[in-house]
Amino acid sequence: MxxxxxxxxxxxxxxxPGVGRAMVEFIENIGCNVNRGGYRSSYSLSEKILETREKLRDFFGFNRESNVVFTPNVTFSLNYIIHGLLRAGDRLIITxxxxxxxxxxxxxxxxxxVDLAIARCDEKGCLDLEDFKRQITADTKAVVMLHGSNVCGSLMPVAxxxxxxxxxxxxxxxxxxxxxxVFPIHMKEMNINGLAFTGHKGLLGPQGIGGLLLDDKLAQAISPIIDGGTGSRSDSIVMPDFMPDKLEPGTMNLPGILGLSAALDYVIEKGVDNIRAEELKLTRLFMEAFISRSSVRVVGPGAGEERCPIVSLDFTDKDNAEVAFRLDNEFGIxxxxxxxxxxxxxxTLKTFPQGTVRFAFGHRNTEEEVAYAVDAIERILSD
Ligand SMILES: Cc1ncc(COP(=O)(O)O)c(C=O)c1O
Structure with a gap:
């Protein structure tokens, strides 16, 4: 199959391409630590890590590589921000x-x-901007919001x-x-103070590496929530107050950073706009096959609307879990x-508690694979 x-x-x-090679090269031929060794290979590794920070700085329309912090993933990044920034009495808005x-x-x-407010989104997963505006009160300290929905592909109006x-x-x-x-993100133009990312999804890097980019004001306002060695100011038992060391305790995921660096080279060369165009073409092709089917609810924004390459289907006459199981078992999907x-x-999408079957297209999927998936679903529906 x-x-x-x-x-x-x-x-x-x-x-x-190149991610695995970069990681293996590091593990097999370099292997040393960074900021913790007084020899040439460690210094040269420091340069590569700095280059990766610079790539991320430029990639996200930011201006300060020292405020590019590596973390294991976006989950850690968001925890660092939410718990490092917010105190009792502060208001936080999410969606x-x-x-x-x-x-x-x-x-x-x-x-x-913390006073938590949840801004409303509609049944397509789109933010109700008027409700959002009403939620911003004088004691609101931060808004933390996803850019694209991992469930239905809707996009938030970040600008x-x-x-x-x-x-x-x-x-x-x-x-x-x-x-x-997948989408161009320009922190300065979009007035984003803090950006949390993960390396293993649209950036096409390995698992276990992510990060955050913080402007100076936000970086200053955040206290470390994890303390430890940084290889700097080692005479002190308190965390350094400068970036990125303030938020980078412990040995970093060096193979992960080098893998991410290779992935960024590929994404930059191929072009985010080209990647998105290809993925959205497949997404639309797939969605159009089900848009007028009464036994399938296509959840989220329509095929022609602004969206991410993620489609959730709710099979009204079938058990969603069984559909997913059969897709894998009988068709290898x-x-x-x-x-x-x-x-x-x-x-929000009214798919709780049954959930949905999610189809998320990537840069290497093909139109033929979309047709194969559509055909497989048709077969399951006709049983
Ligand atoms: C919108 C969104 N936020 C956060 C995460 C968490 O990502 P990670 O597991 O890499 O931390 C995901 C992963 O599915 C996601 O889709």
Missing amino acids: RNVYLDNGSTSFPKA SMEHNAVARPAETARLRG EVGKLCKERGVFFIVDAAQTAG MTRCGMHCAPLAHK
Whole structure:
């Protein structure tokens, strides 16, 4: 049986060419640590890490490589921001489409006294901007919001929200898990104070590496939530107060950073716009096959609307989990069924508790694979 990978919302596959090579080269031929060795290979590794920070700085329309922080993934990045920034009495606004990477730390913050507001989104997963505006009060400290939904592909109006946050003096933090590498993100132009990303999805890098980019004001306002060795100011038992060391305790995922660096080279060369155009073409082709079927609800924005290459289907006459199981078992098609770590989003989309079957297209999927998946679904529907 053939294999068709349509679970790129979870993690992209295959990774960018060159990622594996860069990681193996490091593990087999370099292997040393960074900031913790007084020899040439360690210095040269420091340069490569700095180059990766510079690439990320430019890629996300930012201006300060020292404020590019490496973390294991976007979940850690969001926790660093939410718990490092917010104190009891501060107001935090999120949306009703958030992944648990935002919703859970926000809820934990609420339990320690943060005033948590959840801005409304409609049944297509799009933000109600008027409701959002009403939620911004004088004691609002931060807005944390995903850019693209991992459930239905809807996009948040980050540029408009960024402008509003700037006018109201509120920190604006974006979870770019589903859009980094697929949509152009310009922190300065979009007035984003903090950007959290993960390396293993649209950036086509390995698992276990992600990061955050913080402007100076936000970087200063955040206290470290994890303390430890940084290889700098080792005579002190308190964390350094300068970036990125302030937020980078412990040995970093060096093979991961080098793999991410190779992935960025590929994405930059291929072009984010080209990647998005190819993925959205496949998405539309797939969606059009089901748009007028009464036994399938295509959840989220329509095929012609602005969206991410993620489609959720709710099979009204079938059990969604069984459809996903049969797609894998009988056709070798890999999807993801259930809640997608986003119960708030499924409640918003009215697909709670049954969940959906999610099809997430990637840069290496083909039109032929889309046709194969459509045909497989038709066969399951006709049983
Ligand atoms: C919107 C969104 N935020 C956060 C995450 C968490 O990503 P990671 O597991 O890489 O931290 C995901 C992953 O599915 C996501 O889609």
